[in-house]
Amino acid sequence: MMTTRKLLGTVALVTAAALTACGAPATETANKAADAKLRMTVWTSNEAQLKLLNSIADAYKAEHPKVASITFESLPFADYNTTLTTQIAGGNAPDLAWMGDISKDLIAADALVGLTEPLKATEGWKYDDLVDSAAKEFSKDGTLYAYPFSNSPFALYVNTDLLAKAGQKIDPAKLTWDQVAAAGAAVNAKTGKAGFVVRDFDYKSWNTLATVWTGWGAQAWSADGKTCTFASPEMQQAFTFLHDAAFKTKAMPGPGVTADFFAGDAAFTVAQVSRSALLTGSFKFGLYPLPAGPKGKYSVIGQAGVGVLASSKQRDQAVDFLSYLSNPENAAKLAQFFPPPRKSLLTGAQLAANNKVLNAAQLQAAVVDQLPNAVTLPNHTSPAEIAQKGKTALDALWTASADIPAVLNSVCTAIQPVLAK
Numbered sequence: 001m002m003t004t005r006k007l008l009g010t011v012a013l014v015t016a017a018a019l020t021a022c023g024a025p026a027t028e029t030a031n032k033a034a035d036a037k038l039r040m041t042v043w044t045s046n047e048a049q050l051k052l053l054n055s056i057a058d059a060y061k062a063e064h065p066k067v068a069s070i071t072f073e074s075l076p077f078a079d080y081n082t083t084l085t086t087q088i089a090g091g092n093a094p095d096l097a098w099m100g101d102i103s104k105d106l107i108a109a110d111a112l113v114g115l116t117e118p119l120k121a122t123e124g125w126k127y128d129d130l131v132d133s134a135a136k137e138f139s140k141d142g143t144l145y146a147y148p149f150s151n152s153p154f155a156l157y158v159n160t161d162l163l164a165k166a167g168q169k170i171d172p173a174k175l176t177w178d179q180v181a182a183a184g185a186a187v188n189a190k191t192g193k194a195g196f197v198v199r200d201f202d203y204k205s206w207n208t209l210a211t212v213w214t215g216w217g218a219q220a221w222s223a224d225g226k227t228c229t230f231a232s233p234e235m236q237q238a239f240t241f242l243h244d245a246a247f248k249t250k251a252m253p254g255p256g257v258t259a260d261f262f263a264g265d266a267a268f269t270v271a272q273v274s275r276s277a278l279l280t281g282s283f284k285f286g287l288y289p290l291p292a293g294p295k296g297k298y299s300v301i302g303q304a305g306v307g308v309l310a311s312s313k314q315r316d317q318a319v320d321f322l323s324y325l326s327n328p329e330n331a332a333k334l335a336q337f338f339p340p341p342r343k344s345l346l347t348g349a350q351l352a353a354n355n356k357v358l359n360a361a362q363l364q365a366a367v368v369d370q371l372p373n374a375v376t377l378p379n380h381t382s383p384a385e386i387a388q389k390g391k392t393a394l395d396a397l398w399t400a401s402a403d404i405p406a407v408l409n410s411v412c413t414a415i416q417p418v419l420a421k
Contacts (some may be wrong), residue, residue, distance in 0.1 A: 146305030194259035215293020
């Protein structure tokens with residue numbers, strides 16, 4: 001099977017061929033396609049989120065009779081990057097796509113259409129309303145290549161019913177990871193349910209653990225992305241905390257144990273606000289900023305953008321739909337699941353206006369107040385290669401007798417050659 005790195009090499013060639021064949025830039029052929037059929041890949045399968053996306057698409061089609069259909073193709077999150085790049089390299093690229101850590105590679109491969117000028121030219125879009133820091137991750141040389149539709153700090157969800165059953169109480173104003181671990185261990189001991197869970201980690205997606213290790217002042221690599229820092233003292237301390245939670249105190253489920261907070265199986269989970277759509281009202285819950293670590297309070301953000309593939313045969317229509325999907329009115333609708341990058345919408349009250357689960361106070365504290373100083377999840381070119389090499393090395397950590405410093409050193413040995421490219 002081709003690696004993502006090799007696939008992106010093919011993507012660059014496919015993109016160049018598509019641009020040459022197209023002949024004219026997108027802006028010169030706007031809306032000329034008859035009966036356009038747009039396809040957009042997403043990694044959500046949540047019914048409420050898809051219902052909202054389809055309602056926006058239906059409204060767009062009503063105003064654009066030449067657009068026959070807009071399809072949202074749900075791809076499994078775990079395989080999303082590989083599936084998307086395989087589609088592009090195989091000549092079956094979607095017209096639009098959600099993207100996270102693959103964005104840097106797609107931009108480097110010239111696989112995305114520049115959005116700055118068409119969005120600025122769209123009446124009522126209000127480009128100056130974009131938060132600069134939100135756009136940074138999806139920009140290069142002053143051009144935006146993906147609209148950062150979701151800018152969601154990770155937060156701590158709390159099952160207060162489970163805590164009560166275990167006789168545990170927390171003080172949200174003074175919450176630390178040590179307190180979460182202690183309460184989680186007590187819940188496990190008294191109820192058999194899990195303590196705390198880092199959503200989507202599952203001993204595979206190690207980058208999600210940045211939601212914990214940042215509290216120890218640790219980072220995966222240097223600011224310029226060229227040097228691995230997994231072996232730092234801060235990272236060793238953070239992974240010692242996680243290892244103890246999994247194997248000593250049982251505050252966190254160990255390898256092979258599945259616990260879904262939203263099904264009532266765990267006392268705490270670290271997840272983004274968009275996950276609130278999974279809450280069914282079967283238990284009482286709280287939502288708070290991430291617990292403080294030894295280095296104090298901190299915030300970690302996960303971003304997702306949506307871009308138009310340069311290889312699309314309907315680039316102009318796709319760009320036009322994206323401008324509609326992301327205009328102020330629709331950004332406000334999407335905000336119930338995905339914190340927007342618009343200054344005018346970033347208040348607790350605004351975010352709560354369309355949110356059926358979380359209130360203004362929760363959203364203000366867990367989202368709006370956390371954005372200014374948030375750091376992003378680890379993101380680098382060749383993310384699939386780094387993720388796989390890092391996971392293979394970290395697998396040795398998840399045994400009771402693991403040599404934590406030695407394992408973290410092996411992570412750097414594995415990923416340093418990729419970082420240095």
